[in-house]
Amino acid sequence: MRQKTHPLLIAFAALTFAFLIGPLVIIIGTSLSETSYLTFPPEGLSLKWYENIFEISAFRRTMVTSFILAVGGTALSMAIGIPAAYAMARYRVQLPAFLGNIYVLPILIPEIVLGFSLMKSVAIGADFPIMAALFVGHALLVLPYCVRVVGASLNAFDFSIEEAAVSLGCPRWKAFFLVVLPNVRAGIIAGFILAFITSLNDVSISIFLTGPGVSTLPIQLLAHMEQFFDPTIAAVSVLLMFVTVGVMAIVERTLGLTFLTK
Amino acid sequence: MTVSLSLSDITAHYGSTKVLEDLNLHVGEGELVSLLGASGCGKTTTLRLVAGFLEPTTGTIKLGDRDLTRLPAHARNIGLVFQTYALFPHLTVRENVAFGLKQRGIGGAERTRRADAMIERVGLSAFADRHPANLSGGQRQRVALARALVIEPPLLMFDEPLSNLDAKLRVDMRVEIRRLQQANGTTALYVTHDQEEAFSISDRVAIMNAGQIMQLDTPEVLYSRPANAFVADFVGFENMIPMTAVSEAGDAVRAEMAGGTSIELPKSHFTVPSRDFILAARPEGLLVSAAGDGIPTTLGLRTYLGRAYQYQCETPAGEVKANGPLAQPFDSGANAVLIPQPEQCCLLSA
Numbered sequence: 001m002r003q004k005t006h007p008l009l010i011a012f013a014a015l016t017f018a019f020l021i022g023p024l025v026i027i028i029g030t031s032l033s034e035t036s037y038l039t040f041p042p043e044g045l046s047l048k049w050y051e052n053i054f055e056i057s058a059f060r061r062t063m064v065t066s067f068i069l070a071v072g073g074t075a076l077s078m079a080i081g082i083p084a085a086y087a088m089a090r091y092r093v094q095l096p097a098f099l100g101n102i103y104v105l106p107i108l109i110p111e112i113v114l115g116f117s118l119m120k121s122v123a124i125g126a127d128f129p130i131m132a133a134l135f136v137g138h139a140l141l142v143l144p145y146c147v148r149v150v151g152a153s154l155n156a157f158d159f160s161i162e163e164a165a166v167s168l169g170c171p172r173w174k175a176f177f178l179v180v181l182p183n184v185r186a187g188i189i190a191g192f193i194l195a196f197i198t199s200l201n202d203v204s205i206s207i208f209l210t211g212p213g214v215s216t217l218p219i220q221l222l223a224h225m226e227q228f229f230d231p232t233i234a235a236v237s238v239l240l241m242f243v244t245v246g247v248m249a250i251v252e253r254t255l256g257l258t259f260l261t262k
Numbered sequence: 263m264t265v266s267l268s269l270s271d272i273t274a275h276y277g278s279t280k281v282l283e284d285l286n287l288h289v290g291e292g293e294l295v296s297l298l299g300a301s302g303c304g305k306t307t308t309l310r311l312v313a314g315f316l317e318p319t320t321g322t323i324k325l326g327d328r329d330l331t332r333l334p335a336h337a338r339n340i341g342l343v344f345q346t347y348a349l350f351p352h353l354t355v356r357e358n359v360a361f362g363l364k365q366r367g368i369g370g371a372e373r374t375r376r377a378d379a380m381i382e383r384v385g386l387s388a389f390a391d392r393h394p395a396n397l398s399g400g401q402r403q404r405v406a407l408a409r410a411l412v413i414e415p416p417l418l419m420f421d422e423p424l425s426n427l428d429a430k431l432r433v434d435m436r437v438e439i440r441r442l443q444q445a446n447g448t449t450a451l452y453v454t455h456d457q458e459e460a461f462s463i464s465d466r467v468a469i470m471n472a473g474q475i476m477q478l479d480t481p482e483v484l485y486s487r488p489a490n491a492f493v494a495d496f497v498g499f500e501n502m503i504p505m506t507a508v509s510e511a512g513d514a515v516r517a518e519m520a521g522g523t524s525i526e527l528p529k530s531h532f533t534v535p536s537r538d539f540i541l542a543a544r545p546e547g548l549l550v551s552a553a554g555d556g557i558p559t560t561l562g563l564r565t566y567l568g569r570a571y572q573y574q575c576e577t578p579a580g581e582v583k584a585n586g587p588l589a590q591p592f593d594s595g596a597n598a599v600l601i602p603q604p605e606q607c608c609l610l611s612a
Contacts, residue, residue, distance in 0.1 A: 158346050158348060160344045160345075160346050160348035161348045161349070161350060161351070163313070163315060163335075163342070163344070163348065164342060164344060164348040164349075164350070164406075164409075165350070165361065166314075166315075166335045166336045167313060167335065167336075167338075167340060167341070167342040167410075168336075168361050168362035168365055168409070168413060169336050169337075169339070169362055169365035169366055169413070170336055170361075170365045171334070171336045172334075172335075172336070175336075179350050179352075182352045183350075183351055183352055
């Protein structure tokens, strides 16, 4: 006997899906239109707006910048985040509990406030070059993801394993690389990907830190929109979306998405 | 190579809490000594001090004539077996066992040969290429044992190694541990909270409480002649009856207890340690009898133990547990006497 589902529940579920999927369908449709203005349903079918992304040098340039920034910022953040997460998991008893919360602050503080204060301190105050300021800003932005996701892995790690390695003659620093890191690899990959996506799609931090000659793809998208209202915007959005979905698919295939919600 | 382990005047703190106080312990060459006690008694702290994961506030730790006190953990050359097994999840059984050899710079072929030989000794040759996740609890503990033994350490240490196994496997594994330890003549320190486990496996047992060793002796002595009330209670002398020696008559001492009742303790079986003393008795050490020279009692609840009946007994010294023969059951409320049985009783100074 099958459990009967209430029709209203089905209706609500359908509505929620429509609400989530609808805009994506519209934007994909719009990006395929032949017209030079945004319209849905698309009139005609063409990939010329996708070609257009690569013809406009500003998009090409910022795309590269965004990728370098996402990889570099995340790497920098991991370099800080992994040791921090390790220390907090390893010395959970000895360290005060609020320390863990400090690393979540970049999520709790409105991003626009974070962006503004970074501009005041790093870009203007410390007079960092634009690219360096962006690296620092993005590293800070994604730090919570690195610390939390790697931390979740480390909290599940039995530190007797590390002690076993040490007792067998392996110095502490070497044991970290030989037995700790390989066993929290899944957390590091998941954290890296989450951070990468967050950095790639960021607007509010970047908008304060970009400057003459250096911009990121989402910022360039905004700039483009102010002058042209053509389906290129939709095409770039779809492209960003697919990179995100693609990366998520890799996570799902290798680790399972449930990993991210743990 | 067999060496002895010595801990001298060890004091240790966690923050400002003192967890060990002036601890002295000597484990002889090839000897297996257990640290036995409830959680928080300092037994694991002691093991971690020797392993080098903690540093003592004062005192010295020596292995043979080597001073370990300030030596980093990885340089101590001690084989450790953990409660959680602590196998390397990302390595196969063979790689797990070979890990210590690799750290010692022992090359490929020699390393594999020695690892495989040790895996064979613990009976896991068929599983050498598996990962720990695909092994049972008992098999994992064998791998942990092989991994600790293969480096041929002068000292082996076990931290509650059998706690995560089921009862039957625990008995098999402790025999296995004892067999391997004796075959290699390795000095060993064994931490457990399980009295049966400690007594069955050890040459000597240290019963610990509140950061101190209460008594260190062979299981036989601990079981029959505890040195103090704590150890007596720990090894099952559940009844503690305070007494005062009042007079000597021939070959017996007359001892008085609360309520003014007195019994005679024959000198041939009991040595009274001081004027005020405690009669510590297991339930089977107080024989419930209809008449005789014993502690007068009113019997309470009777429970069946298989080999005897046990009674909750009301005596002038309070409630005690005593056993009576199966052949002669008493009813609840009956009056009887409890006759101390020398082999299951001991007298402690008050």
